[in-house]
Amino acid sequence: MRFVVAGGGTGGHIYPALAIARGLQQRYPNCEIMYIGTGRGLEADIVPKAGYEFHAVRAVGIKRSLTPQNLKVPLEALAGYRESHKLIRGFAPRAVIGTGGYVCGPVLLSASRLKKPTFIHEQNALPGITNRILSRVADRVAVTFEDSLRYFPGRSRPYLTGLPVRPEILSADREKAREKFGVGAGEIMVLSFGGSQGARSINRAVAEAIGPLSALPGIKLLHVTGSGQHQDFFEMLKSGACQGDLPDNINMVPYMYEMPEALAAADLIISRAGAATLAEITARGLPSVLIPFPYATGNHQEYNARALVSRGAAEMVRDAEFNGTTLVNKLKQLLENRHELAKMAEASRGLGKPRALDDILDGIAELF
Numbered sequence: 001m002r003f004v005v006a007g008g009g010t011g012g013h014i015y016p017a018l019a020i021a022r023g024l025q026q027r028y029p030n031c032e033i034m035y036i037g038t039g040r041g042l043e044a045d046i047v048p049k050a051g052y053e054f055h056a057v058r059a060v061g062i063k064r065s066l067t068p069q070n071l072k073v074p075l076e077a078l079a080g081y082r083e084s085h086k087l088i089r090g091f092a093p094r095a096v097i098g099t100g101g102y103v104c105g106p107v108l109l110s111a112s113r114l115k116k117p118t119f120i121h122e123q124n125a126l127p128g129i130t131n132r133i134l135s136r137v138a139d140r141v142a143v144t145f146e147d148s149l150r151y152f153p154g155r156s157r158p159y160l161t162g163l164p165v166r167p168e169i170l171s172a173d174r175e176k177a178r179e180k181f182g183v184g185a186g187e188i189m190v191l192s193f194g195g196s197q198g199a200r201s202i203n204r205a206v207a208e209a210i211g212p213l214s215a216l217p218g219i220k221l222l223h224v225t226g227s228g229q230h231q232d233f234f235e236m237l238k239s240g241a242c243q244g245d246l247p248d249n250i251n252m253v254p255y256m257y258e259m260p261e262a263l264a265a266a267d268l269i270i271s272r273a274g275a276a277t278l279a280e281i282t283a284r285g286l287p288s289v290l291i292p293f294p295y296a297t298g299n300h301q302e303y304n305a306r307a308l309v310s311r312g313a314a315e316m317v318r319d320a321e322f323n324g325t326t327l328v329n330k331l332k333q334l335l336e337n338r339h340e341l342a343k344m345a346e347a348s349r350g351l352g353k354p355r356a357l358d359d360i361l362d363g364i365a366e367l368f
């Protein structure tokens, strides 16, 4: 049995595609997977390293501004379509799965033309433009947030699955993790981080608030600066209250390689609102304060955040309003009202989708 998986541009589209590819291999042990992406995107690097057969096709996105580059779009799109058509016809897959990014355009359109079953997974509460257009030809659309169901036509039978998270996110043991991060009994562990690159405004707020944060009773803060921003963060600290020395209850790392353990140990999260992050937070049933990245395409992180906030699982602070004072006030307000925090945790758990991968694989299986 053979499957084509496509998705590219950013990690946000590639990791779900790889999770689905891995799931297909587990369910159909002898299946073959062909991954189609672009030669320029991150997928050209990540996918072969993950052990999948990778093919690049041409794909272009239309620039939102008027630019001569847009004149090349139809020619490139046609070339990408022909390349995809040839690959899919030769490989003869049982189904073609797309997780978003421009490259899914030629891949899913040619698959549909070749009468191959097509399946789309959408990661964000505000769907990407490619997935929205392709849903008109796709046989099935799976979504991460209930709020995005309404963007897809009834004929694509959109359904809610959630976003698959790494298995370790679910299996990490809380007590062991708390021991590892040195969290004492009765202490509240706050974990703050940006996306995979870190977040300057979260770093700035934490640096500004170091003094008051160190005085909050019973709290342990683990802050992830982002590898590229670690030095900057310490510069900010030096110019602030603590002259670069961290108080005992605050710990700092450039990148969190052990995110499953860190989430397992945590009681409260402060983070951006990327889809994978939210899937992980809700899978662990954690309350959160979300600061959406304001420059994400179409401001989609704010839509993601609202999907949690409207159900009582999180609070949102806009990036422009987030600083040391709002951070400390928000923490005080939540920590003084443990009942409220417990209610948020409960609501978060209710939104978690530990079966996401199985539900996606079931949806794909129905197509052939």
Ligand SMILES: CC(=O)N[C@H]1[C@@H](OP(=O)(O)OP(=O)(O)OC[C@H]2O[C@@H](n3ccc(=O)[nH]c3=O)[C@H](O)[C@@H]2O)O[C@H](CO)[C@@H](O)[C@@H]1O
Pocket: 010, 011, 012, 013, 123, 124, 193, 194, 195, 196, 197, 224, 254, 255, 256, 257, 259, 272, 273, 274, 275, 276, 277, 278, 280, 293, 296, 297, 300, 301, 304
């Ligand atoms: C800036 C931007 O546009 N980001 C988009 C990108 O998210 P992107 O993939 O950048 O960010 P996500 O929040 O979705 O995922 C971050 C991932 O990195 C992990 N992590 C992070 C920090 C760290 O120190 N260690 C660590 O392991 C997290 O656990 C998570 O698994 O694609 C997503 C899905 O389309 C969108 O929802 C996001 O809005």
